[in-house]
Amino acid sequence: MLGLIQDRPLLISSLIEYAGTYHGDVEIVSRTVEGPIHRTNYRNVNSRAKKLAQALGKLGVELGDRIGTLAWNGYRHVEIYFGVSGMGAVCHTINPRLFPEQIAYIANHAEDKYIFVDLTFVPLIEALAKELPNVKGFVVMTDEAHMPESSLDNLICYETLVEAEDGDYEWPVFDENTASSLCYTSGTTGNPKGVLYSNRSTVLHSFCVCTNDGLGVCNRDSILPVVPMFHANAWGIPYAAAMSGAKMVMPGAAMDGASIYELMEAEGVTLSAGVPTVWLMLLGHVKENNLKFSSMNRTVIGGSAAPRSMIETFVNDYGVNVVHAWGMTEMSPLGTTGNLLKKHDDLPEDEKIDIRLKQGRAVFGVDLKIADDDGNELPRDGVAFGRLMVRGPWITSGYFRGEGGDVIDDEMWFDTGDVATLDPDGYMQITDRSKDVIKSGGEWISSIDVENEAIGCPGVVEAAVIAVPHPKWDERPLVIAVKEEDHPVTREEVIAHLESTLAKWQLPDDVVFVDELPHTATGKLLKTKLREEYKDYKLPTA
């Protein structure tokens, strides 16, 4: 028997319609690419998103068509989010920091019909246009006065396009499972793969972000998402902000510490969100100039693990609560948040930091478990670690156009590729990537744990730990280290150092020294390369 409740779909358009109606004069403030600070509000964003939807309709954009963006965080990008998804098309945010050939691959794979670009990226588009035969036009997100000279003959001016319409438009109603947005994620191998969100998943995720136990976004907030709108929809913040009528402060292209800090103070920012690298820069600026945060009360750190010192600085020196969060593009992206619980109130500050250092607890909506290689669930004891698996109504069921094949198992679990522990309260801590973990005789050794200890050895500048095949144990750890200049540290010293903190079976079977370790473009250790290089390495124990 079904309930007798109205069959109203969960649509992204209802977010901006709500904000436009009930929080019409709440501001969206943007540092523009053109230069000045721009101020608009939800009433105008809703109205202009409707105009954009009208204009796209006239350009022949239909339900399900993909519309690309190459843009910073700014109000026009927000209008595109709502206008494109609201009309039933798919807002495809492209990361402009990728290599040009990757951008071309992605835009072609997505079959983008139009691409919206900030002025910054016009040269990029000019260089790539020939390789994008499906794109009918490029909409430059500026006004006529700032339209660039260009070799392209299919540039459209955003303001002219939008302001030609009258805004007399009702958001269409359609199946809530209709695709709304597309974001490609690049693994370390293979081509980038597209995650295709739906209206339903986006609205449900927004509810989660607005709950106190999510990120607690509300009308009292002024939010500065440093995380770009081309990274998993800026962690869903533009949608959640509209749902709750929170003010948004958009940094545009100016991502340095000074610019971000200035905006935060000028606009009474209460909440910000970004990756550790950005916060390092911001904290550097604040410390150097002896500043403080006068309005910010919490900051979300995600994307990679936040170092203890960063959390301590925010909390102890500046009184800013840190919400350590974890997620993935495949997860919309919110999976866990590191909010403290009421029962932690009376813990010493240091133990609170211990808890904040973990990646947090699953939000309601995300099922989460750790499992061994056979899929057996492992205990939530804070010690056992296994493959981190997730499931839920805002988690991908497969990549766009079937890339990567089946990605969920029979029970719908998605393997995150991370290896983690779960403690009895549900706090999750990532210990490794599953492809990096060393599987030694049925026991798993975290490569990251060993690396962190190895770096602590006097004379070691950097260290990578990888699995090397072993006839008896399947795999055993090998440390590949870079020596400090003029410091004659030896293999034996490194192992002796590790013996003080690691169990015997976790100790590396060998240590080799190199002049340099390979890294990815974003500075991460390129372990695939090391594994390839050392795949025939003969361990002394073998």
Add this chain to the structure above:
Amino acid sequence: MLGLIQDRPLLISSLIEYAGTYHGDVEIVSRTVEGPIHRTNYRNVNSRAKKLAQALGKLGVELGDRIGTLAWNGYRHVEIYFGVSGMGAVCHTINPRLFPEQIAYIANHAEDKYIFVDLTFVPLIEALAKELPNVKGFVVMTDEAHMPESSLDNLICYETLVEAEDGDYEWPVFDENTASSLCYTSGTTGNPKGVLYSNRSTVLHSFCVCTNDGLGVCNRDSILPVVPMFHANAWGIPYAAAMSGAKMVMPGAAMDGASIYELMEAEGVTLSAGVPTVWLMLLGHVKENNLKFSSMNRTVIGGSAAPRSMIETFVNDYGVNVVHAWGMTEMSPLGTTGNLLKKHDDLPEDEKIDIRLKQGRAVFGVDLKIADDDGNELPRDGVAFGRLMVRGPWITSGYFRGEGGDVIDDEMWFDTGDVATLDPDGYMQITDRSKDVIKSGGEWISSIDVENEAIGCPGVVEAAVIAVPHPKWDERPLVIAVKEEDHPVTREEVIAHLESTLAKWQLPDDVVFVDELPHTATGKLLKTKLREEYKDYKLPTA
């Protein structure tokens, strides 16, 4: 094109499973009918709800079967909420304060298979059992030691039933639109009608309750729902509390001011929710005994309009924020909440009270409009008033078993029966019931507005204002008043008093004095009776 997101249903079972896993040691504290305070936690409630589901399965309860409850707010009632809906059956909460014949009508109309009763209501059931031929058994919510002597041969002991099971049970997965719970609402005319909620509507409503702009329920809260679990699911609080891991404090049958206050203080209650009558009692107790609230930071007032003095007392004297809320059983029930906005921060306290006095703004998810008799939307100017219409994914599409016929229009709008204004910020204020409003030559006059003014006239104890047929204006207002003893107030004095505050066209055409006005069982003016009595009354202006 559909998104590529996992098709995971929104189920009530996932709320308690989440609470059991992630907030396992958060307490549910109950004042029991048997006497003592009882303490359990979400881990146990989840486990016992599963045992209950197992037991019901053995009793032959199937997907869609209705299971009645006649019970106070307590932990066993919480277990029943989750156990019954979690297994796919329908939890049908019956208001024990109804007349016995109404209870019998409702239980028969719902075709309840089993009814769970608190000890308090065993005599009621004994008296009614003969009229409930479909009910296979009555489960008494107590242990063997407290099982009553009874004339009934189909009494089952709750503890024995539940504890016979092992709890080795996985919540079943089914369509999220599956019916979950049933609550009858009694209008002033006709039989009570059933509102049939779904798993989906309940989970979506819970998200709303957990957002800051809803009721902001979170893990830091200790919540005492004074509103009974048989009134629109205690406004959804048990579900939202599970979603967020909030502590619950259940008052059982002891609803007097002293008992409620004692629990609030003993259990660190931060949030409570109830109707004005209850708060009047509570405030009386607190004032009389010179007490204060040491942990409560906000209270939700709904069910009927909160008087200004009550809001002032909570806010000004006790520092307790008041969230004035409005909803209906047909709306799950949350429709609007009276949270202040950030832009109100700097208003004088008095103006803040003015805002709190309104019933609040639509929460995200609820579409709301005011319309004239022809369905034309009226302006949101705080002046125009019209029929209040609502729409959304937790609002009824029709009553159980088709009672009352079609209740939504072609665009899915549900007529609330209230007449209201909406101001430019979206704050709604109910001015009347639509059946009570006086329609005078195309203009509407609020009967309540005229009544409130008439009561202010010296010598008038009580007044009712109704529409009386008029040959020229269709309807005109008539005041029916009760005089203060020994006060010779006249018709002319009443009209003169009203002239000072009402517009000329709003003035009553006549005033009649009576010894007594008719009331409903709950103390409201019975205007249907007055309209019937005065339907042929000849106004002096006619």
